[in-house]
Amino acid sequence: MxxxxxxxxxxxxxxxxxxxxxxxxxxxxxxxxxxxxxxxxxxxxxxxxxxxxxxxxxxxxxxxxxxxxxxxxxxxxxxxxxxxxxxxKRRSNVxxxxxxxxxxxxxxxxxxxxxxxxxxxxxxxxxxxxxxxxxxxxxxxxxxxxxxxxxxxxxxxxxxxxxxxxxxxxxxxxxxxxxxxxxxxxxxxxxxxxxxxxxxxxxxxxxxxxxxxxxxxxxxxxxxxxxxxxxxxxxxxxxxxxxxxxxxxxxxxxxxxxxxxxxxxxxxxxxxxxxxxxxxxxxxxxxxxxxxxxxxxxxxxxxxxxxxxxxxxxxxxxxxxxxxxxxTLDASLEEQSHSAASKTHPYFMYSNQERSLHQKGVANGQAARSTSFWAQESCGSSYLPHQLNVELKQHVNHEAKIQELTEELNKMHLEIKKVKEERDRYKKELQEMKADYNNHILLNVDTVHAINEAFDKLTTYLKRGRNGESENT
Structure with missing residues (x-):
């Protein structure tokens, strides 16, 4: 009503x-x-x-x-x-x-x-x-x-x-x-x-x-x-x-x-x-x-x-x-291929008889050529069969996941690079500290040996003196 x-x-x-x-x-x-x-x-x-x-x-x-x-x-x-x-209403022109x-x-x-x-x-x-x-x-x-x-x-x-x-x-x-x-x-x-x-x-x-x-x-x-x-x-x-x-x-x-x-x-x-x-x-x-x-x-x-x-x-x-x-890169490539193919889309290029042959699935040469051309040219996702459309969406999702994983991997590489730079910096500081420590040592090795020899001579002399006193007594 x-x-x-x-x-x-x-x-x-x-x-x-x-x-x-x-x-x-x-x-x-x-x-x-x-x-x-x-x-x-x-x-x-x-x-x-x-x-x-x-x-x-x-x-x-x-x-x-x-x-x-x-x-x-x-x-x-x-x-x-x-x-x-x-x-x-002149629809025949288009x-x-x-x-x-x-x-x-x-x-x-x-x-x-x-x-x-x-x-x-x-x-x-x-x-x-x-x-x-x-x-x-x-x-x-x-x-x-x-x-x-x-x-x-x-x-x-x-x-x-x-x-x-x-x-x-x-x-x-x-x-x-x-x-x-x-x-x-x-x-x-x-x-x-x-x-x-x-x-x-x-x-x-x-x-x-x-x-x-x-x-x-x-x-x-x-x-x-x-x-x-x-x-x-x-x-x-x-x-x-x-x-x-x-x-x-x-x-x-x-x-x-x-x-x-x-x-x-x-x-x-x-x-x-x-x-x-x-x-x-x-x-x-x-x-x-x-x-x-x-x-x-x-x-x-x-x-x-x-x-x-x-x-x-x-x-x-x-x-x-x-x-x-x-x-996603696949989306832009799909748009590019779709824009190239849709300029001469077979739905608007072929006659009504050829489209009816394609829809009925008549197995003759003309219908086979029409079907093959249809499959090659209809690159847009809206013209694909349902199964291919699902596979295309899964492929796009898979590529998006790969892109996310590559971004995370690049992050990890940057973090590893930062850790390596910090490690090199710590090594350099440790070497500088060792050099400063060596510069602050007052006695070298020869001096220490000389002191040890003098100490040994003193101990032997004292031992001899004690032995002489014991013999006199």
């Missing part, structure tokens, strides 16, 4: 309740991936499988929402372009692409997100993964983002934004005091994007310094760790960043006392950039994670030296080490 207008108006600030009302109104079955999250105030959806009729209840309920604390919109089928010729990868679909989603961000006061996590943003869409989203004071974690992982989009995001985020982490991995960011990120960190750095100065004038104890602002930046898999973009970040972080972790896996860094990072870590002891793994042009000795310096910095900040963990 369709609810009244008053009921729908009452439920409009609550996403899940309003979504179910809208589904009843438009005669659409509610999606299970949305209704299963009803008790958690969470919206985490993969937009690739959402049909045209199912799209409007989601976006309309999202535009009026004030209850969600976690919003994630993901796409596994990444494309380098957006179909601009899709409007209204037969082999999801609705989220059309100009019409992105406009609807971005407008809904903008309204939600400008209204909500409880949203803390925003994840937009694998989407393609035009400049207009991203500027609309950043307008809403700059007015959301409650947001804490922002992720554009594997979304195509470029250097211009990175500038828009940094300009929107720099005045948000509650933002704790920013993830712009695999977003095709280059040297200009590195400059924009450095300007973001500099702006927040100046704001914190001014706040510290105000607190010091009032004779208060300034707690640096409790000050708001960005603590972690992830820029993994941006191969065009290079040493030139890295230098902007290094110069910015030399005087920074707040950023704790920066991830730079597979960013085109060479030995020159790694040496600059090593110099930075000797100056900035606040950083606990600087991840430059998976950069093939970096020498292994330099990488070990950076890890050693980070271990020394982490030993001073034990609480930060427990809070800011290293990302």
């Amino acid at each position: 369709i609810g009244s207008v008053a009921t729908r108006k009452k439920n409009s600030p609550k996403f899940h309740a309003y979504y179910e009302d809208l589904c009843e109104l438009h005669n659409v079955m509610p999606l299970r991936m949305i209704t299963s999250q009803k008790q958690k105030d969470v919206l985490d959806i993969c937009a690739d499988r959402i049909k045209f009729d199912e799209f409007f209840p989601i976006t309309k309920a999202l535009a009026c929402d004030r209850s969600l604390c976690f919003i994630a919109i993901r796409s596994r089928c990444q494309g380098k372009y957006v179909h601009h010729n899709f409007y209204g 037969r082999h692409r999801p609705l989220i990868h059309t100009d019409f679909g992105m406009n609807v989603v971005i407008n809904a997100l903008k309204k939600c961000l400008m209204r909500t006061t409880v949203l803390t996590h925003l994840i937009l993964e694998g989407l393609y943003f035009t400049k207009n869409n991203l500027s609309l989203l950043c307008t809403g983002l700059s007015n959301c004071s409650s947001i804490q974690n922002i992720s554009f992982n594997q979304s195509i934004i470029g250097d211009d989009g990175c500038q828009l995001i940094c300009d929107a985020v720099k005045k948000l005091r509650n933002v704790h982490s920013l993830n712009i991995s695999a977003c095709e960011i280059g040297q200009s994007g590195g400059y924009c990120i450095s300007q973001l960190l500099k702006y927040q750095q100046l704001e914190r310094y001014s706040e510290t100065w105000k607190e010091a004038l009032r004779y208060r104890i300034v707690d640096v760790d409790r000050m708001p602002g960005i603590r972690r930046v992830s820029i993994n898999n941006n191969t065009h960043l290079g040493d030139a973009g890295l230098m902007y970040l290094v110069e910015c972080l030399k005087d920074d006392l707040w950023l704790k972790a920066i991830d730079l896996q597979n960013c085109g860094i060479t030995n020159q950039g790694a040496q600059e990072i090593l110099k930075l870590l000797k100056v900035n002891t606040i950083l606990t994670v600087v991840d430059i793994r998976n950069n093939h042009d970096v020498n292994g000795d330099l990488l070990n030296a950076i890890k050693k310096q980070l271990a020394e910095n982490s030993s001073r900040n034990v609480e930060d080490k427990q809070e800011y963990k290293w990302m």
Whole structure:
């Protein structure tokens, strides 16, 4: 039974309740991936499988929402372009692409997100993964983002934004005091994007310094760790960043006392950039994670030296080490392979007949070729069978345990080195004490022998004198 207008108006600030009302109104079955999250105030959806009729209840309920604390919109089928010729109900133009990868679909989603961000006061996590943003869409989203004071974690992982989009995001985020982490991995960011990120960190750095100065004038104890602002930046898999973009970040972080972790896996860094990072870590002891793994042009000795310096910095900040963990290397490699494979995913490349052959398991040559290609290309974990998916998760957990054990082993090596240094120092002090003792001895060996000989002569003389007196008597 369709609810009244008053009921729908009452439920409009609550996403899940309003979504179910809208589904009843438009005669659409509610999606299970949305209704299963009803008790958690969470919206985490993969937009690739959402049909045209199912799209409007989601976006309309999202535009009026004030209850969600976690919003994630993901796409596994990444494309380098957006179909601009899709409007209204002309679905035949995008037969082999999801609705989220059309100009019409992105406009609807971005407008809904903008309204939600400008209204909500409880949203803390925003994840937009694998989407393609035009400049207009991203500027609309950043307008809403700059007015959301409650947001804490922002992720554009594997979304195509470029250097211009990175500038828009940094300009929107720099005045948000509650933002704790920013993830712009695999977003095709280059040297200009590195400059924009450095300007973001500099702006927040100046704001914190001014706040510290105000607190010091009032004779208060300034707690640096409790000050708001960005603590972690992830820029993994941006191969065009290079040493030139890295230098902007290094110069910015030399005087920074707040950023704790920066991830730079597979960013085109060479030995020159790694040496600059090593110099930075000797100056900035606040950083606990600087991840430059998976950069093939970096020498292994330099990488070990950076890890050693980070271990020394982490030993001073034990609480930060427990809070800011290293990302697993397998995760970044999986993202890289997934981004390469999902551009031509077979689900959207093949015709309906070939997909039906694959689903039915028909044992002919065409179906066999389709199945083999499917198995080779579907590198993302969401397309793997259940058993392989479980094995992949076990492998990732195993690698994480190995990494923890290697960190503990490095700790033990450092402790052993300290013990050896103390032992050498004690040996040196003992030798110095022996030398001082020998210098303070007044009689040498020859003198002692001479004294002993004189004493023996005296005793023999006295014995002879006693024997003579006894004979006379």
